[in-house]
Amino acid sequence: xxxxxxxxxxxxxxxxxxxxxxxxxxxxxxxxxxxxxxxxxxxxxxxxxxxxxxxxxxxxxxxxxxxxxxxxxxxxxxxxxxxxxxxxxxxxxxxxxxxxxxxxxxxxxxxxxxxxxxxxxxxxxxxxxxxxxxxxxxxxxxxxxxxxxxxxxxxxxxxxxxxxxxxxx
Numbered sequence: 001x002x003x004x005x006x007x008x009x010x011x012x013x014x015x016x017x018x019x020x021x022x023x024x025x026x027x028x029x030x031x032x033x034x035x036x037x038x039x040x041x042x043x044x045x046x047x048x049x050x051x052x053x054x055x056x057x058x059x060x061x062x063x064x065x066x067x068x069x070x071x072x073x074x075x076x077x078x079x080x081x082x083x084x085x086x087x088x089x090x091x092x093x094x095x096x097x098x099x100x101x102x103x104x105x106x107x108x109x110x111x112x113x114x115x116x117x118x119x120x121x122x123x124x125x126x127x128x129x130x131x132x133x134x135x136x137x138x139x140x141x142x143x144x145x146x147x148x149x150x151x152x153x154x155x156x157x158x159x160x161x162x163x164x165x166x167x168x169x
Contacts, residue, residue: 058068085093126134 055065055068059065085096088096
C-alpha cells in the first residue's frame with residue numbers, strides 16, 4: 001500500500017510544480033490589485049487638486065473659504081439624508097414626515113434658541129462650579145491681557161511673563 005501511494009506524483013509531499021503555479025497566480029493577482037490601487041490614488045489625487053483649484057477661485061473671488069467649505073459640508077449632509085430617505089418605503093417616508101411634524105421645529109425650542117445664540121428668557125441653569133470655573137477663566141485671561149499690555153504692576157514677576165507673551169502677539 002505504501003508503494004502505491006509513493007507511486008502517485010505529489011502524494012508523498014507537496015507538489016512543487018502545482019505550488020509554484022499557485023504562487024505565480026497569487027502574485028499576478030496581487031500585482032493587478034496594486035496597479036489598480038495606484039491608478040485609483042492617481043485619479044483621486046487629480047480630483048483633489050481640482051477641488052483645491054475651486055477653493056483658490058473662491059478665495060480669489062473675495063469669498064470666505066471657511067464659509068464656502070461649511071456650505072459644502074451642509075450640502076453633503078443634506079445629500080446623505082436624502083440618500084437614506086430614498087431607501088425608505090413610501091409608508092416609512094410618510095411616518096418620518098409625520099414624526100418630524102409632531103416634533104416641531106427645533107429652532108423654536110429653548111435649546112434650539114440657545115444653540116442659535118438667541119435669548120431664551122430662561123435663567124442660567126449652570127451649576128455653581130461651572131459658573132466659578134468660567135469666572136476664574138475670565139479673571140485669568142484679564143490678568144494675562146494686562147500683563148501683555150504692560151499694565152501689570154512691576155516687581156511681581158510680570159516682566160518675565162511679558163517677555164514670554166509679547167512674541168505670541
